[in-house]
Amino acid sequence: MQTKEQLLKRYFTKVLSLFVLITILGGALPIHTPPVAAAGPTAKPFTPSPSPTPVHLPLTPSTPKDFPGPGIQRWYYLAGDLVNVANGNLFFTQRDLLFPARGFDIEITRAYNSLLHDVDSPFGLGWTFNYNLHLTIGDDTVTVHDANGAIHTYVYSPTLDAYVPPPGIHRRLTADGDGYTLWTKDGTRSSFDENGRLLAVTDANGNRLTFTYTADRLTRIADDSGLTLDFYYDGGHITRVEDPAGRQIRYDYDEAGHLIRVTDALSHSISFDYNPDHSLARYDDRLGQSLFFFYDTGGRVTDIWYAKKGERSHLSPFRLFHFRYLNGETAVTNARGFTYRVTYGPYGEITSLTDPLGNTAYQTWNADLRRTALTDFNGHTTTYAYDAYGNRTRKTDPLGHSTVYVWENFDTPERYQALLRSETDPLGATTTYEYDAAGNLITTTNP
Template sequence: MVEPVKDGESITTTFGYDATGNRTRLTDGRGNTTVYTFNAWGMPEATIEPATSAHPAAADRTWTTVYDAAGRSVADLLPGGVKRQRSYDGLDRLVRETGTGAEATTIDRVFTYDLAGRMTAAGTHDAAQRNTYAYNDRGQLLRADGPAGSSRYTYGDDGNMTARTDGAGTTAYGYDVAGRLSLTDDPVTGARTVMSYDAAGRVTAEEYRRPTADGSGWSAEGTRAYTYDALGRLAEDRTVSSAGTTPLARLAYGYDADGRLVRKETEGTAGPGVQTYAYDLAGRMTSATNGATTTPYAWDAAGNRTLAGAAAAAQYDERNRLLSDGTSTYTYTARGTLASVQPSGGSARTLTFDAFERKVADGTATYLYDSLDRMASRDGTAFVYDGGSNNLVSDGASSYTRTPGGTLVAAATGTTRQRLLTDQHTDVVAALTADGTAVSGSTSYDPFGKPQAESGTTPSLGYQSGYTDPANGDINMAARWYQPGTGAFASRDTWLLDPTQSSGRAHRYSYGFGSPLNGTDPTGHIFPLVIGGVALWKAAAALGGATVITAGAYGAAEWASNRDWSWPSSSSSSSSSSSRGGLYDLGNAGAASAAAAAMSAAATRFGAGSSGSSATSSRGGSSSRSAWYPKTRQYGNGSWTYRAAQPQPRVITSPPRPPIPQNPNKGKHPVPAPTRPTPKPDWGIKPGAGSHRTDGSS
């Protein structure tokens, strides 16, 4: 595959395949080769990454998985002697996972389910540390209880969520006759937000109202208005108070012919008023101009960021791990987790990860996680989440309220109450006073998320609405921690990504394929491109194909691909698909959540409004959007086509399935061989026997 970069320069990526079509070799643009092998059932058998000076031995760059006779992955053997083991119940649902051999002790995780297959508990063997879930007779989540807090949910007759009660209070929701979210009553600010839509179903205004002094009604305090360009992309986002027409905060966007963001204007918030961006032919950002300052970016043939501003050229090893960037040097464990950061002339920062690839120590800070891989505490301060999602309710310093789709509404920090404004990248760019009449704090970011300018006060949620660690500036993106200073994650992606669309899409550490402002990474695994507020699934990574969601709504969605989930059965669809695994497609549950995440994030703010169906939000929570669902899995490839005029209303409110096992097979690449034959009695594999496989932790 030859990919142009600019005149006279291109990237060549080569692939090798076996006789059945399995991808067995990937050689990136730098000439480094990753090898894949497969077993007799056509399941991935090994991922062997290139040798490096720090880890030349094959054992330090090979990931191995053991299958049982039913084809379930029951163990992963990772470089450095790390081992993960899994147990399933009779319905092939993950019930226990353990890990050993990492730098830190790994706490077992245990899952239980009801007779309908819904997760009822996720935690450890210590019942006091479990998150529990209860449902109504329609399968909607009614209650989520955990060690640090609880959430309660109520629904209308049409299935739309009408109230959420958690540590921030009770947030109430109303809907119009089309089932779209029309009002939100926020307990933090005491305000009501009333939403308006145009004929295309796009949000055109959010009016802020507060109770009148005599309590007889509501008075308008301000309005946030949205306008769109001729292609349906968000063009302007303007917030004004009822007292005047001068915007309190204004964001405007411009796009190139490929739909990439090339201009952003801001008014009333910190940072330069105009920012412009340029890209190479491979879609990677080559410069960012903020006011009078231009920051150049350069990339090598494997998608590594080699230049960011005036710093010395960055150096990478053969596995695309950053070794130095002119200001710091970096070391890694054999399995690819960041082990240390040594600033020039400063003290080294040591990082420790457990066997589930979760960062448990970073310098002097320590972290604990629940069984859904959410950070449960930092230095003893408890974190609380909304149901089974990744949406923070409290980070110890602030509590947050949200729409049903997970979009931030407001934050309470001590006695300070603020209404939060996010841009189309979901960055928290401003905070208004509780009455919505003034900007009380704002932040601007460079393209990769490093704060550039700040004024006033804002909570700990920032770039991509993620929690930002106050000690090191890293951002929690669910499955992984992201470092905005380097534009890279602190651990390798545990999904096998698709390199066939672009050479950089196989990179396991980079954020956004070098195009950070044209999408978000809601799970730490996948980067859907978001253009004008609408998710475009050019990131077929781990999804197995290309998806395009048209601007404004899902109405004209038309796509065909190999995938492990299906549209709700209530939708009009035609499919012939095979899936892979048991009742729960644990290997791809996160992918389904990611797909739903991007769709809901786009529709919640700019797209289809509240169609009455639900999916995972941009931070992983349930939302009033349409969703894909993991299906039961069988070995083999299946393709199917979906065409629908409009998804049918349905609310999905159950917590997500366990987002890990950290199975090297997770994701659809390399693609398995044709359908596995039905096991026969004369096979050499006996019940309880293991099928050994070596595999890239994905």
């Protein structure tokens, strides 16, 4: 049975969805597979060391503000898994290809952001993809352009001699003389050249993907076992991708540079139509189902409609969602006519949800954009605490019962990784975890 907190969390994240739009979108959301350890001798367990203190600057009015923006952040809420209620950005992803491999699977996952409707990429206006991670280098800033379209600006601090991330971001960026390295807390590091172009991605086990460019265009991705993914272009746009098994995905564009058709290895196609301002107007899947998107003058999604080809009934076409944007609040009406009101903070973090009956649940956040309290519709509050790296260290339920988490954080030039070492429940029972030298879990000891 689910706890009240779990039910409320589901309510916060799913209550506005009438249908599972992932199915309508043909399996739109990506699935991330954990990396696999490279073959080799068994590593010895390591001895925990004191956690260092990460480099952070307090948020000031002069700090670059990337939120709310395109892409996905942990504190965003997407109604129907499609629309950011804080800024009206239409966001969805589609996986075109997946080839299992050691360490990192080789895949192509595209992401669309209506906030980036006039930004061109290898997949056309408004689109990006999972290997389009890159940097923009400024005088004292480095901007990370994530593969989902999110933007994170790091500011160089002469006092700290380090690049400081924006609030809520716990990836470490370092300058390496002839380039840059971006580290994530699972030990993965992405290497870039001095111009911000992605050269390699290496996991904590040493498994690696390398990237080859021709005339500044990504033309090949290869892993250490020799598997490759090849890209072919017409102008600046990818027209064909070929995986290690020889399967091909084809992409078609109109004269304006819009991606209008994707055809898979079995000749199944999906298609897209766009408005004159380049925003996505329509999506058709291979089953004849369509989604239609409408926007206000500010580029925010106002309506989403669904229809099925050749079918006219009370189920086709119909309006899935209607959005009204107020000052710091968005009203979302679903297909049944029920309206939910969502309020949010300056970074797009959700602060309250009011259901059609007028019941309200609340969330509060710290300066690091971690949720510190969740108050349900009955006024019961669960609180949370975190360490300097954003890892949850304590959860306290409405009755005052706490679960405590102990982490080991590595922050050295050679390693950046966070490992959960123990978890103690409200009854005092502790579960401990042991890892090998690369951070792979090798032993779990129950109470």
